[in-house]
Amino acid sequence: MPSFNIVVIGGGAAGFFGAITAAETFPDARITILEKNRTVLNKVRISGGGRCNVTHACFDNRQLVRHYPRGEKSLRSLLNQFDATATVRWFENRGVPLKTEADGRMFPTTNTSDTIVDCLLTAARRLGIQVRTSCGVTSLSFTSQPDGTTSYKVKLFNEELIQADRVLIATGGYPQLSSYGWLPQQSEPLLSPVPSLFTFNVPDSPLLSLAGVSVKDASVYVIGTKQEQRGPLLLTHWGFSGPAVLRLSAWAARELADVQYRFKFRINWVPTLNENQLRTTLQDFRQQNGRKQVISQNPFNLPTRLWQALAAESGISETQRWADLPAKPLNRLSEKLTNSQFQVIGKSTFKDEFVTCGGIDLNSLNPQTLESKAQKGLFFAGEVLDVDGITGGFNFQNAWTTGYVAGKYIGL
Known part of the structure; x- marks a missing residue:
């Protein structure tokens, strides 16, 4: 040639x-x-x-x-x-x-x-x-x-x-x-x-102070869509990152661009359990650890700082014992564990x-x-x-x- x-x-x-x-x-x-x-x-x-x-x-x-x-x-x-x-x-x-x-x-x-x-x-x-x-x-x-x-x-x-x-x-x-x-x-x-593969900016997240905390397995779902991903999740000083969020941003790239990166999503911090299983686990743990403070231990092996933050959001005080925990804050804690919701305002490139x-x-x-x-x-x-x-x-x-x-x- x-x-x-x-x-x-x-x-x-x-x-x-x-x-x-x-x-x-x-x-x-x-x-x-x-x-x-x-x-x-x-x-x-x-x-x-x-x-x-x-x-x-x-x-x-x-x-x-x-x-x-x-x-x-x-x-x-x-x-x-x-x-x-x-x-x-x-x-x-x-x-x-x-x-x-x-x-x-x-x-x-x-x-x-x-x-x-x-x-x-x-x-x-x-x-x-x-x-x-x-x-x-x-x-x-x-x-x-x-x-x-x-x-x-x-x-x-x-x-x-x-x-x-x-x-x-x-x-x-x-x-x-x-x-x-x-x-x-x-x-x-x-x-x-x-853009694809980006992190979520959540400026009003109550978890911003937990930057650096990671969860090995969480489920992340964009409300109003069929888009959901499960995997490791990372809390950052601007919102959320980690493989679960990045994969979700990729599969939902068009949909999220269409709403100019303003949307709500929810996190299930214990995706291995359904709602009934989670409530049963909490009740069993409550009976077995009645004298212990709620914030001191958790049955889901979540990072301590994250567990304490979710408990505080549920209205549970630092001195609250499992045996004395009323039904309402216990129900709120169940909701936080399976359905924590956040408002995204923008993205950050990975x-x-x-x-x-x-x-x-x-x-x-x-x-x-x-x-x-x-x-x-x-x-x-x-x-x-x-x-x-x-x-x-x-x-x-x-x-x-x-x-x-x-x-x-x-x-x-």
């Missing part, structure tokens, strides 16, 4: 993986990565608390796709080309073994994201890929050639024009997606981007894992190659697509998978 130019717009995980795959598949190609920031792979560096949650140890693709609120159907077929097993093998073959933690998240054994960044940079350097930073794109135009091919011109902030035979767009999600005016006019429809709901409509792309159906030679990968997963390494798996697929076919 004659030498041709491939331009990758976006120096993140998907952009690098697409460029590396393209260089290995089409060795005659000249490949350039354009990144508008001064550094590349920025999200890789900060993810997972600086450790980089590379993927998730879910090696059954039918199960893996269930962790994606959007894009499940399209991703299912793409994973047949490059899945979590392939990701683990890819990094191990380049001297970067991964380890699996108890919750299924996979990290480099070095416990630092620098290992992943260095691996990608080294691979790009070895393959002769040119990486250019501080190169923001202002326009992308194309010309159809008589032979049926398409040539592209990429215009940068400094007015420089770069010629390309193929273009891979891997610029990431929100808020970049809000300013895609430089895409060709006849290009793909863009599903309105909104900086390490923040992703986007929305993006390029997958129906406008070839489902096997991620090439535009409308513009030959134009490919998309990563968070720019309308694909997003919950926390746990699933969004990086989307980046590796779609980057690999786009890179594999971009030279054909």
